[in-house]
Amino acid sequence: MSNNEKFLWGSATSAYQCEGAWNEDGKGPSQWDIFCHTSKLNINNVSADISCDHYHRYEEDIKMMAECGQNTYRFSISWARILPEGTGKVNPKGIDFYNRLIDTCLKYKIIPNVTLFHYDLPAAIAERGGWENRKTVDDFLNYAKICFEAFGDRVPLWATINEPKYYAYCSYLAGVYPPNVQDFNRFACVGYHLLLASAKAINEFHKHNYIGKIGLVHATGNVEVQGNDEASKIAYRNADLFYNKWVTDTCIKGYFPDDLFPKLKESNIDLSFVKEEDKPIFMNGTVDFLGANIYSRSYVKPYTSGETRININNVGANSNIREGVVIKGWFETAYDENVRRNLWGREIYPKCMYDELMELKDKYGNIPIYITENGHGCYDEIVDGKIHDDERIEILQEFISWMLKAIHDGANVKGYYVWSSMDLYSWVNGYKKRYGLVYVDFENDNKRIPKKSYFWYKDLIAKFEGRN
């Protein structure tokens, strides 16, 4: 890190998960509004219609970030707030809201880090095929241009898309996010279109003299494999291709990994969505930085038998669902009895922060990296007016120590964001799984109470900056 470049410490949210005001001031419905209001698959039967009401309380939230010593805030823009129909007429009140949000960040000396798409596709676009429809790529480009023109004079960090792979995976392979499809072919097509949309927006951004840099946010987790025989080595390569290189090679190097399309063909994927004319778009649409959301590693073993299937636990502590993945012909999840797990059965494995950062360095050299999300979800409670979230502190501390070690060992990390700034809606899980540094009392007027972890983070930032 050069001396004049300040390390960024912040926290993150996304529009649907925190804003509320789902139909206020001209906002159109998103795919998630419709899903939460109408789908039987919304198993926790709640919505983010109000959530923590960030739309009205953003100043209070940003002020708390500043008082914590945070110098950056990652949030996303709701596409349907800017363009209620996804295309066509711009909603001026939507533009006003994000102007206020950005200006409030700047007033408190907080650097805005803005994601254009964090899962909440306008319903009108979802109705005409969503990301399966190639036209959505240009609709996204049009929306991105509007945002760049409106906010590009003040936003230093942009991300095109949050977790293209994980979003496509949950929506089109696991089927737990709308439109709740389970189909490898449709998943592959959506994944391709998301990456193309990102590359097109980056091409556009780089044509202008905006003040900022632009990247893409990937759900990054290094792959580890259970054995070391030949089959295990193949499983490792397949899983790394599936989880990581598909996205990271494409957005950093500008082309898909050589083995991706042959492997997809082997799985009988119809690759007619891949067009020759897209090649220069990918090549010229590489990222200025990678946003890495790091929560856990992927522990895998060779594929044995059966159809592709994915179990995700969105229920919580009382569920007997064991999370796991079988990708037919590629790999399957291995279960490590020795690693501790959260209430949803996911591994708590902070060392993956170091392993992943060193792997990114090996694969992509000096590309700047922001840890755009890292967090710990659990059930928090108020005891004597306070939230003693010691487990979160312990886990985040471990993750951060591994990050600092990776920086020491040469990883080019520029910033770190805790997921999440305050408690908010967790996709499909609802409100019991909390990640915030600030507790939100959803039952009592959404009152904000800083958790113990908020004060721990404040202290950590101050120490890092040599202020105490």
Ligand code: BG6
């Ligand atoms: C990330 C997403 O993948 O994980 C966030 O970008 C999400 O939007 C976070 O909330 C935690 O996931 P979950 O399902 O536990 O809320």
